[in-house]
Amino acid sequence: MDGTILSVITFLPLLAALVVSLLPRANASVLRGGALLFALVELVVAFGIVNVDPSGAMSFVERHAWVSAFGIDYGLAVDGISMPLVLLSCLIVPIVIATTFNLVQPDRLKEYLVLLLIMQTGMIGVFASTDIILFYVFFELTLVPLYFLIGMFGGQRRIYAAFKFFLFTAAGSLPMLISILYLMWHHKQTMGAYSASIDDLRAMTLGSTEQMWVFAGFAAAFAIKVPMFPVHTWLPDAHVEAPTGGSIVLAAIMLKLGTYGFLRIAMPILPDATREWAGPLLTLSVIAVIYGAYLAWAQTDLKKLVACSSISHMGFVTIGLFALEPDAVRGAVLQMLNHGISTGALFLIVGAIYERRHKRGIDDFGGLCKVAPALGLALIITSLSAIGLPGLNGFVGEVMILVGAFQTHPWVAVLAASGVLLGAIYMLQMVRRVCYGKPNSPEAAELTDMNLVEKLAFAPLVVLMFWIGLQPGFLLDRIGPSVDLILNAMGNS
Amino acid sequence: MDQDLALVGPILLPALAALFLIVVDLLPGARSAASSFFLGAFGALVSLGFTLKFLLDGKTGFAFSGTMLMDEPALVIAVIVHLSTFLSILLSRKYLADRADIEHAEYYAFILVSSSGMAMLAAANDLINIFLAIELLSIPLYCLAAMRRRQAGSIEAGFKYLLLGAFASAFLLFGMGLLFGASGTTSMAAMADELRRHGESGGLAALGASMFLIGVLFKIAAAPFHAWTPDVYEGAPTPITAFMATATKAAAFAALLRACPAIAQALTPEIGGKLIGGVAILSMVVGNLGALRQQNIKRLLAYSSIAHAGYLLVGVAAIVSSGGQLASGTAGVLYYLAAYAAMNLGAFAIALVLDRGDGREELNELRGLGRERPMLAALMAIFALAMAGIPPTAGFFGKLYVFSAAVDAGMISLAVIGALMSVIGLYYYLRLLILMYVTPADEGETRVLRTDGFVAVTSLVALVLVLWLGILPDWMVEFVRSAAAG
Numbered sequence: 001m002d003g004t005i006l007s008v009i010t011f012l013p014l015l016a017a018l019v020v021s022l023l024p025r026a027n028a029s030v031l032r033g034g035a036l037l038f039a040l041v042e043l044v045v046a047f048g049i050v051n052v053d054p055s056g057a058m059s060f061v062e063r064h065a066w067v068s069a070f071g072i073d074y075g076l077a078v079d080g081i082s083m084p085l086v087l088l089s090c091l092i093v094p095i096v097i098a099t100t101f102n103l104v105q106p107d108r109l110k111e112y113l114v115l116l117l118i119m120q121t122g123m124i125g126v127f128a129s130t131d132i133i134l135f136y137v138f139f140e141l142t143l144v145p146l147y148f149l150i151g152m153f154g155g156q157r158r159i160y161a162a163f164k165f166f167l168f169t170a171a172g173s174l175p176m177l178i179s180i181l182y183l184m185w186h187h188k189q190t191m192g193a194y195s196a197s198i199d200d201l202r203a204m205t206l207g208s209t210e211q212m213w214v215f216a217g218f219a220a221a222f223a224i225k226v227p228m229f230p231v232h233t234w235l236p237d238a239h240v241e242a243p244t245g246g247s248i249v250l251a252a253i254m255l256k257l258g259t260y261g262f263l264r265i266a267m268p269i270l271p272d273a274t275r276e277w278a279g280p281l282l283t284l285s286v287i288a289v290i291y292g293a294y295l296a297w298a299q300t301d302l303k304k305l306v307a308c309s310s311i312s313h314m315g316f317v318t319i320g321l322f323a324l325e326p327d328a329v330r331g332a333v334l335q336m337l338n339h340g341i342s343t344g345a346l347f348l349i350v351g352a353i354y355e356r357r358h359k360r361g362i363d364d365f366g367g368l369c370k371v372a373p374a375l376g377l378a379l380i381i382t383s384l385s386a387i388g389l390p391g392l393n394g395f396v397g398e399v400m401i402l403v404g405a406f407q408t409h410p411w412v413a414v415l416a417a418s419g420v421l422l423g424a425i426y427m428l429q430m431v432r433r434v435c436y437g438k439p440n441s442p443e444a445a446e447l448t449d450m451n452l453v454e455k456l457a458f459a460p461l462v463v464l465m466f467w468i469g470l471q472p473g474f475l476l477d478r479i480g481p482s483v484d485l486i487l488n489a490m491g492n493s
Numbered sequence: 494m495d496q497d498l499a500l501v502g503p504i505l506l507p508a509l510a511a512l513f514l515i516v517v518d519l520l521p522g523a524r525s526a527a528s529s530f531f532l533g534a535f536g537a538l539v540s541l542g543f544t545l546k547f548l549l550d551g552k553t554g555f556a557f558s559g560t561m562l563m564d565e566p567a568l569v570i571a572v573i574v575h576l577s578t579f580l581s582i583l584l585s586r587k588y589l590a591d592r593a594d595i596e597h598a599e600y601y602a603f604i605l606v607s608s609s610g611m612a613m614l615a616a617a618n619d620l621i622n623i624f625l626a627i628e629l630l631s632i633p634l635y636c637l638a639a640m641r642r643r644q645a646g647s648i649e650a651g652f653k654y655l656l657l658g659a660f661a662s663a664f665l666l667f668g669m670g671l672l673f674g675a676s677g678t679t680s681m682a683a684m685a686d687e688l689r690r691h692g693e694s695g696g697l698a699a700l701g702a703s704m705f706l707i708g709v710l711f712k713i714a715a716a717p718f719h720a721w722t723p724d725v726y727e728g729a730p731t732p733i734t735a736f737m738a739t740a741t742k743a744a745a746f747a748a749l750l751r752a753c754p755a756i757a758q759a760l761t762p763e764i765g766g767k768l769i770g771g772v773a774i775l776s777m778v779v780g781n782l783g784a785l786r787q788q789n790i791k792r793l794l795a796y797s798s799i800a801h802a803g804y805l806l807v808g809v810a811a812i813v814s815s816g817g818q819l820a821s822g823t824a825g826v827l828y829y830l831a832a833y834a835a836m837n838l839g840a841f842a843i844a845l846v847l848d849r850g851d852g853r854e855e856l857n858e859l860r861g862l863g864r865e866r867p868m869l870a871a872l873m874a875i876f877a878l879a880m881a882g883i884p885p886t887a888g889f890f891g892k893l894y895v896f897s898a899a900v901d902a903g904m905i906s907l908a909v910i911g912a913l914m915s916v917i918g919l920y921y922y923l924r925l926l927i928l929m930y931v932t933p934a935d936e937g938e939t940r941v942l943r944t945d946g947f948v949a950v951t952s953l954v955a956l957v958l959v960l961w962l963g964i965l966p967d968w969m970v971e972f973v974r975s976a977a978a979g
Binding site: 143178185 | 863883885889893897900901905908912915927966967971974
């Protein structure tokens with residue numbers, strides 16, 4: 001037992017949501033300030049978990065019986081994989097709160113903040129759970145707030161997008177529930193008692209046919225969340241209709257719940273099925289990489305472009321995971337963080353531009369670097385980070401994934417590398433059209449630059465892009481041992 | 494004999510309270526709306542406390558030569574029944590005060606008599622008593638449904654319920670006759686053994702068990718015996734709808750649980766499990782698809798209650814297919830019934846508050862509620878999410894429990910279908926949330942909330958239960974587990 005720091009980190013946002021919901025509605029700056037204060041305190045507290053066990057084992061373990069009849073525990077812990085993801089969640093939320101200026105419905109700022117904070121509890125809970133039912137509970141807890149964020153604060157087709165998002169993700173999570181029930185029941189059959197602890201479920205052996213089915217249940221939930229081709233169609237709608245903050249959280253953290261679930265639950269508990277399914281899933285991932293890139297290439301709307309590029313980039317992550325090679329899996333975990341940082345930053349910039357012009361077409365702008373130099377520079381750095389320029393964060397992850405994947409599945413790596421190329425094409429083309437040349441309209445020529453708050457909020461993301469790009473060792477030293485533990489356990493069973 | 498009387502206290506108390514209420518009503522000068530209400534609420538509360546004490550003390554046993562069995566599952570169900578009765582009565586005061594056409598004393602007396610029948614059904618251990626109990630709970634319900642005697646919809650509801658209910662009773666009685674013919678006993682305790690001893694009965698027992706099932710499935714509003722539900726739920730006074738949806742369902746499931754071993758024996762576990770599983774699937778499909786198109790909040794809740802009957806039947810199917818005894822199935826059904834009662838009573842309480850009194854009860858009345866009445870909307874949202882089975886609410890653990898029972902019995906496909914149907918269910922529960930939080934309210938219409946302290950208490954009790962059962966389910970799970978194993 002290492003105290004209660006993870007419980008504090010997990011539930012502090014929920015407490016914050018409660019406090020914010022009691023603040024007066026009329027005063028927007030008090031609401032925003034209160035929420036921001038909580039989110040910053042949360043960030044500071046979260047740094048307390050940086051020093052995870054260097055052997056890669058679970059640290060800061062908390063475990064209490066919850067529903068003892070079913071062997072369900074309230075169990076929290078983090079290792080080198082989940083720690084950075086928890087920290088990323090704690091970093092993104094204050095950035096979102098600080099940069100929320102122009103809501104569609106300004107008088108409902110309170111609801112917006114409350115939903116955001118509830119969502120934070122859900123996301124951190126998913127990353128920190130060591131019990132599969134607790135994992136499921138938090139997994140579902142993230143759905144409802146995001147559904148409302150899109151439905152209440154989104155664009156024209158927000159209700160359609162919110163419904164689509166919710167039904168897709170819920171349709172995935174219920175097969176997962178059945179898989180979870182089956183695992184728990186199987187534990188009872190073989191070990192004599194129910195258990196929902198992920199470690200216990202890892203320790204038991206399942207026949208390979210059973211594994212295939214149970215894996216299919218998990219894959220339904222996680223593949224939709226990632227999202228993998230062909231269940232990605234909810235993502236562009238959700239992203240385009242969501243308010244900026246919703247898009248940032250969705251891209252930066254929510255999508256990682258899927259890949260994290262594969263890595264934490266599906267792969268270690270069902271090693272045989274993972275190997276069996278790896279081929280098809282790699283194929284789908286390669287399709288996602290290339291198809292997502294083509295989709296992005298064809299977009300004329302900035303936000304849609306970023307959303308489609310997300311599909312492509314998350315394809316890289318799943319390639320890394322299912323290559324089942326240590327370097328590739330490490331790269332995949334790092335790339336989960338990188339994608340969170342880069343795509344989160346891209347949505348932040350697109351949101352900032354949209355708030356100024358209420359337009360998002362690529363051709364509505366031009367000459368951004370002259371008109372608003374800081375905004376232009378931010379867009380350039382972030383785009384370069386997203387396409388994997390050496391020296392920035394995206395490069396490290398992509399190279400590790402490609403090198404690793406090449407050793408086990410050379411063709412996958414070759415095809416995926418062509419996706420990198422496509423990524424460079426559409427991103428740079430977008431940057432050229434938005435940042436350079438002449439402003440396309442009088443309004444485009446009068447765009448205001450980033451204000452101080454936006455610069456301050458953006459700064460940590462840029463720092464992270466360079467830091468991970470130049471010093472990836474700090475994170476990799478922590479990710480590596482935890483990944484090895486999972487892969488070794490898979491090899492032995 | 495004294496011991497017998499003490500054991501059936503949970504059945505006698507509400508009946509005595511009803512008699513007392515009627516006598517007080519006859520006394521000159523004592524007759525008033527308030528006295529009827531308080532006597533009714535007090536009677537239900539005493540019954541609830543008494544039953545709860547029985548349950549906590551573990552006071553169980555056979556009564557009246559084994560024709561009644563007050564075991565722990567029966568007591569759990571009696572507690573659910575009396576709690577639902579108490580809360581429904583609390584909901585009634587304001588509702589009746591706003592409407593001049595309902596007689597107060599009769600109304601409360603009927604509720605109490607009906608709840609006495611429900612508690613009796615929970616404990617009935619003999620075909621004769623089961624039939625008596627079902628009639629005792631049904632006849633007051635027919636009257637209650639038609640209580641708003643100047644409203645065509647209410648009369649229609651009562652009449653429809655009466656006709657179809659009589660029809661179902663005929664099935665039930667016929668089935669009982671056949672079961673008696675095949676087994677030579679009316680005792681539920683001995684039924685399964687006797688059927689086994691007599692062996693091949695030429696389909697007599699199977700036919701009897703099927704007809705018995707039809708009679709009971711009608712009461713729990715399972716498809717395809719659900720046709721009455723939307724009309725009756727819509728036409729009956731709202732507190733009565735809440736009472737029917739929660740207490741009646743709990744009591745009828747008690748009868749079903751009691752009959753599981755006999756059904757498994759008469760139909761064979763395999764066929765019986767498939768049959769009930771089929772009804773479960775059909776109920777989930779009809780309930781969830783039917784609810785999608787509803788514009789009336791009570792009709793929506795009616796279809797949702799059909800769907801929930803389906804989820805509950807998943808647990809029953811698991812029991813039957815395991816040969817009539819499956820502790821996890823019984824525990825799952827008990828847990829789900831408690832969770833369902835809490836969230837449904839909460840939802841009906843909110844529907845009651847929003848009722849404009851023009852008899853339309855449209856879903857559109859929810860529009861803009863999130864902005865105008867955030868607390869009310871938040872309550873409704875929690876109840877809707879609970880019914881959708883979203884954690885951490887009671888509905889989630891209820892579903893977890895019955896689906897895990899199905900997995901336990903090897904009926905994985907049934908659990909998968911149940912899970913998929915829950916996704917469709919999400920759609921219409923979410924529609925409620927959309928209406929409250931996204932759609933703006935009509936301009937210029939002022940909302941009149943029909944509420945009083947008692948309605949508030951009801952929704953708070955429901956809220957506490959929904960969250961308590963959802964966040965800290967352990968005590969209840971242990972409780973129903975030991976009850977089911979007991």
